[in-house]
Amino acid sequence: MESPILQGLNPAQRAAVEAYDSASLIIAGAGSGKTRVLTSRIAYMIQKGIKPKNILATTFTNKAAQEMRERIVKMIPEHLTEGQARHIWMGTFHSIFARILRTDAERIGFPANFTIYDASDAKNLIKTIVKELNLADDKYKPNTIASRISQAKNALVTPGAYLANSAHATEDRRAQIPEFGNIYNLYCQRCKHNGAMDFDDLLLQTNILLRDCPDVLERYQEQFKYILVDEYQDTNYAQYIIVRRLSQHHGKVCVVGDDAQSIYSFRGAKIENILSFQRDYPEAKVFKLEQNYRSTRTIVEAANSVIVHNSRRMEKRCFSEGDEGEKIRVLKAYTDREEAELVVQDLRDKVRATGDAWNEAAILYRTNNQSQALEESLRRRGIPYRIYKGASFYDRKEIKDMLAYIRLVVNPRDDEAFRRIVNYPARGIGDTTVLRIAQLAAERGVSMWEAVDALVAEPVSDPVQRTIVRKVAEFVALIRSLSLERAQKGLYDFGMEVASRSGILALFRRENSPEATSALDNIEELLNSMQLFKEQRDAEIRGGEELGEATVEEWLQSVTLTTDMDKKEDAGDDDKVTLMTVHSAKGLEFKYVYIVGMEENLFPSQRAAESPEGFEEERRLFYVALTRAKCSAVLSYAEMRFKWGNMEFSRPSCFLREIDPRYLDGAVGAGQTPVREEAAAGGRTALEELRRRFDVRYQQRAGGSGNPSFGGAKSSFGGRGGAYSGGSRPESGAPSFGGQGGTDSAFRRPALQRPVVPENLRRLGGGAAPAAGNAAASGYAVGERVEHPKFGCGEIVRIETLAADHKLVVVFEEYGEKTLLAKFAKLTKR
DNA sequence: TATGATATCCTTTTT
DNA sequence: GGATATCATA
Numbered sequence: 001m002e003s004p005i006l007q008g009l010n011p012a013q014r015a016a017v018e019a020y021d022s023a024s025l026i027i028a029g030a031g032s033g034k035t036r037v038l039t040s041r042i043a044y045m046i047q048k049g050i051k052p053k054n055i056l057a058t059t060f061t062n063k064a065a066q067e068m069r070e071r072i073v074k075m076i077p078e079h080l081t082e083g084q085a086r087h088i089w090m091g092t093f094h095s096i097f098a099r100i101l102r103t104d105a106e107r108i109g110f111p112a113n114f115t116i117y118d119a120s121d122a123k124n125l126i127k128t129i130v131k132e133l134n135l136a137d138d139k140y141k142p143n144t145i146a147s148r149i150s151q152a153k154n155a156l157v158t159p160g161a162y163l164a165n166s167a168h169a170t171e172d173r174r175a176q177i178p179e180f181g182n183i184y185n186l187y188c189q190r191c192k193h194n195g196a197m198d199f200d201d202l203l204l205q206t207n208i209l210l211r212d213c214p215d216v217l218e219r220y221q222e223q224f225k226y227i228l229v230d231e232y233q234d235t236n237y238a239q240y241i242i243v244r245r246l247s248q249h250h251g252k253v254c255v256v257g258d259d260a261q262s263i264y265s266f267r268g269a270k271i272e273n274i275l276s277f278q279r280d281y282p283e284a285k286v287f288k289l290e291q292n293y294r295s296t297r298t299i300v301e302a303a304n305s306v307i308v309h310n311s312r313r314m315e316k317r318c319f320s321e322g323d324e325g326e327k328i329r330v331l332k333a334y335t336d337r338e339e340a341e342l343v344v345q346d347l348r349d350k351v352r353a354t355g356d357a358w359n360e361a362a363i364l365y366r367t368n369n370q371s372q373a374l375e376e377s378l379r380r381r382g383i384p385y386r387i388y389k390g391a392s393f394y395d396r397k398e399i400k401d402m403l404a405y406i407r408l409v410v411n412p413r414d415d416e417a418f419r420r421i422v423n424y425p426a427r428g429i430g431d432t433t434v435l436r437i438a439q440l441a442a443e444r445g446v447s448m449w450e451a452v453d454a455l456v457a458e459p460v461s462d463p464v465q466r467t468i469v470r471k472v473a474e475f476v477a478l479i480r481s482l483s484l485e486r487a488q489k490g491l492y493d494f495g496m497e498v499a500s501r502s503g504i505l506a507l508f509r510r511e512n513s514p515e516a517t518s519a520l521d522n523i524e525e526l527l528n529s530m531q532l533f534k535e536q537r538d539a540e541i542r543g544g545e546e547l548g549e550a551t552v553e554e555w556l557q558s559v560t561l562t563t564d565m566d567k568k569e570d571a572g573d574d575d576k577v578t579l580m581t582v583h584s585a586k587g588l589e590f591k592y593v594y595i596v597g598m599e600e601n602l603f604p605s606q607r608a609a610e611s612p613e614g615f616e617e618e619r620r621l622f623y624v625a626l627t628r629a630k631c632s633a634v635l636s637y638a639e640m641r642f643k644w645g646n647m648e649f650s651r652p653s654c655f656l657r658e659i660d661p662r663y664l665d666g667a668v669g670a671g672q673t674p675v676r677e678e679a680a681a682g683g684r685t686a687l688e689e690l691r692r693r694f695d696v697r698y699q700q701r702a703g704g705s706g707n708p709s710f711g712g713a714k715s716s717f718g719g720r721g722g723a724y725s726g727g728s729r730p731e732s733g734a735p736s737f738g739g740q741g742g743t744d745s746a747f748r749r750p751a752l753q754r755p756v757v758p759e760n761l762r763r764l765g766g767g768a769a770p771a772a773g774n775a776a777a778s779g780y781a782v783g784e785r786v787e788h789p790k791f792g793c794g795e796i797v798r799i800e801t802l803a804a805d806h807k808l809v810v811v812f813e814e815y816g817e818k819t820l821l822a823k824f825a826k827l828t829k830r
Numbered sequence: 831t832a833t834g835a836t837a838t839c840c841t842t843t844t845t
Numbered sequence: 846g847g848a849t850a851t852c853a854t855a
Contacts, residue, residue: 061845094845119844141839199845266843367842369847430831561845583843605842621843644840645846837851 005044005075009037016287017041020048020226023247023284024254025277029318030261030303030627031294031589038230038256039068042088043075045226052080052087056224056246058096058239060231062562064587065091083543089224093239094199095561097206100220101197102557107213108205113411113553115196116560118394121416122146122187122198128419128438129186139176140183148177149184153200154236154268156207159185194447195413203238210245221249231587232257232277236268244280253281259314260307263583263621265613275314290318294589294630296325298663302633303626305660310616327665330598330656331636335647339638340373343594344381346634347577350592358384360591362578364625366603370596371579378577388580394559398504398519399526403559405498409482410553413447422448425503428471437472452476478502491550492531499523530555582625593629595622598637599650622655786829 006014013033016026017040028034038057046052059065073085089096098116105112117125123142126149130140152162162168163181172180191197197205210217224246229235232255235243247253255277262271278284292300300320307313331346333339347361363374371387378385393399401424407417415438422437423429441451456473460466478501485497499505504523508516537550578590582603597603604618626633637652 092845138838143839202845263843264845267845369841426831428831563845581843602842607842618842642846831855833854835851835853837849839849840847 003047005040010291012287012289013037017044019285020045023251023281025284026256026287027314027316028256028258028289029292029316031292032289033293034256039071043072047076047079052084054225055088057090057228058093062092083545094202098202098557101205104209104216108209109192111195115407115411115414117196117198118560124416125190129183135179145183149187150200153204154238156238159188194415195411207238207241221246225250227253229255233259233262233271233274234264234269235273237270240273260620261624263617263624265617288316290316292318292320295320296323298325298327299629299633302328302659302663303623306658307623309658310619326632328663329634329665333638336373336638336641339596339636340377343596343636344377357575358577359575362590363594363596364582364585365596366582368581374579384576385579386576388584396522398522401504402523402526405502406556408479409486410556412449415448418448422475425507433468486552491534491555492527495527495530582621585628586624589628589630591631594634595625596636598635598653598656600653603653
């Protein structure tokens with residue numbers, strides 16, 4: 001009799017499940033039932049007698065792992081209990097290999113209780129090193145260094161290999177960071193010394209472990225008889241090699257992914273991994289899941305019409321047999337604020353008309369900062385929403401402080417944690433003292449904790465020193481006592497002791513501000529998570545699992561590797577509109593999807609569009625965004641948008657034009673004469689035309705009073721408060737455009753003149769437009785040589801006109817390329 | 831040493 | 846514009 005697991009699968013899906021015993025490449029188009037196939041395949045394997053513990057399955061997020069586990073149990077309850085499902089090695093690469101490293105870290109020179117450094121720990125350490133090496137911190141920017149280190153690690157280039165390769169040195173010199181290799185080297189030494197690994201180390205060190213310890217490698221090769229990798233298109237080189245090593249003998253690797261949805265190259269993902277899987281595993285069977293069960297035909301076809309513009313693709317043709325569905329609409333707004341208004345209105349109307357819940361709708365954007373305008377609009381209308389942002393909870397200062405205490409107790413060598421809390425709450429241990437401790441630690445070759453621990457036992461004669469030592473001794477005693485608590489108390493009680501004995505609790509209780517209240521709430525939530533963690537573990541133990549009590553280390557690790565994204569939605573409280581970046585929307589689906597900010601230099605982002613690969617990735621990102629929609633997709637863009645505090649013009653995204661017009665409701669930008677043409681016809685400048693249109697609209701909507709949607713009470717254009725200085729606000733109500741109107745060149749080069757002093761208004765009304773909103777008005781010209789008091793001599797290579805100023809890009813002889821604002825840069829012409 | 835003022839970066843996306 | 850880092854001041 002046929003397994004019920006196979007029932008209801010289409011032929012391609014079924015074949016992919018049945019082939020569980022061979023290497024497989026499953027190319028899964030968007031909405032093609034990928035998760036179902038993956039879970040079915042694992043369930044099928046277990047049904048066929050394969051032991052859960054012999055299966056390694058990596059997912060992109062912890063949440064995906066959790067959900068998959070539950071689904072598998074539901075599929076074959078007679079074969080698999082929840083407790084047994086726990087034995088499947090399922091999770092992100094990071095969490096799985098963190099777990100493996102815990103058991104074998106000592107083999108590669110790390111303690112079993114190693115700390116996991118998050119991005120900000122890494123950055124702080126980099127800053128310390130840059131400072132110690134006396135390097136110019138304006139060139140050695142922590143972010144740049146951090147991402148370079150990350151790249152190296154993801155490519156499995158160790159510091160030794162890095163320093164040995166002269167090509168790297170050459171490149172670093174060109175990037176004006178010749179010391180990078182040393183920094184990288186020191187950084188790794190310091191991490192090791194501190195008993196710490198950063199995110200990338202979890203993969204790099206795993207590789208080192210598997211490379212250097214054949215017995216360990218063999219053990220895991222033996223263990224992981226079957227390896228499944230979800231979202232294979234977004235794996236990096238380090239992950240690729242781990243999979244290769246582990247599968248070396250049996251070769252039973254199953255990867256699932258969609259090359260069209262590879263969107264994480266910025267963190268090292270290699271689309272090549274999926275593109276060349278067949279070359280790497282020649283015996284692999286290939287399955288293509290091309291039928292989309294999620295979206296309407298319109299959406300699937302529209303998405304296809306976009307993605308065909310990419311050159312590097314795997315052959316496949318996604319189709320839907322669903323309804324044709326509604327056409328994709330494009331909303332055009334004047335400003336980002338108005339865009340938010342239009343989108344939120346449309347969303348509200350949609351939800352009301354259909355009677356659907358709010359959580360059927362999502363608003364997606366390219367960058368997190370676009371959420372602000374949307375949030376405002378949603379709030380104003382009282383629409384419930386939920387916003388997904390990275391790891392916001394764990395980014396909170398009070399949480400990081402709490403964690404630092406706990407980390408130091410778990411691993412006293414964690415210098416980053418030490419630095420963070422040695423004087424927090426303030427206990428009179430100043431920067432100088434900390435510096436001295438660091439020096440002492442370096443001299444003795446020990447960690448800062450070990451240094452102070454020894455120090456307080458030593459006799460001190462100097463009375464000034466003595467007071468300092470006394471203060472430090474108190475800190476030592478505090479951490480000591482917390483260590484004791486940890487040994488004696490449960491997880492939650494220990495957390496409570498940390499909060500109270502450290503003085504953090506008292507600090508916030510004393511203060512009666514909203515911030516303090518929220519800090520207390522967050523700390524409470526943190527403690528709750530400890531309790532929850534313990535209870536979950538207790539339940540597993542009751543379920544017959546042979547596990548110890550939940551430990552602080554385990555909790556700590558789960559906390560560092562979990563983001564807000566992984567949290568399960570609070571039951572009953574989830575009828576909310578979702579706001580998130582397109583990246584975070586990967587793998588999700590919504591009935592109604594709004595994609596905002598469809599503009600050049602935003603989506604596609606300027607940076608990415610600089611290279612063909614980057615540009616294609618943006619297109620894939622757009623593909624991901626579109627294919628999230630089940631029923632309808634609405635795209636929007638604004639003609640101007642706040643950027644860096646300036647209002648800038650933008651043009652509709654090229655991706656809008658790539659959508660086959662058949663699937664669009666009207667042409668892009670239809671229904672409105674382009675501003676420039678209408679301006680010319682009316683004898684106005686383009687800026688004036690925009691203003692005129694705005695006035696008309698504003699009067700229609702607001703009846704001439706109240707706040708215009710763009711600008712609001714505080715003029716968007718005014719920006720700084722001084723915009724209206726020296727005179728009363730114009731009576732007309734609408735914020736005014738800049739005095740000096742641009743010629744249409746101002747539209748090609750997105751820019752808006754600064755507003756708005758009253759005398760300029762008169763000229764605006766007069767219709768005789770003053771010329772030159774262009775680069776010439778900056779008083780500089782491309783090619784001109786200038787001198788800067790700090791940067792020395794250089795040449796202007798580009799001028800951009802901004803609302804209020806001109807942005808000059810100057811290449812200095814000694815300092816390289818700098819972007820300066822004409823108004824502020826003290827340049828003299830040479 | 832704590833606070834407030836001023837500089838500086840930022841805007842890609844996240845395990 | 847806004848968040849964060851660094852600096853100046855009491």
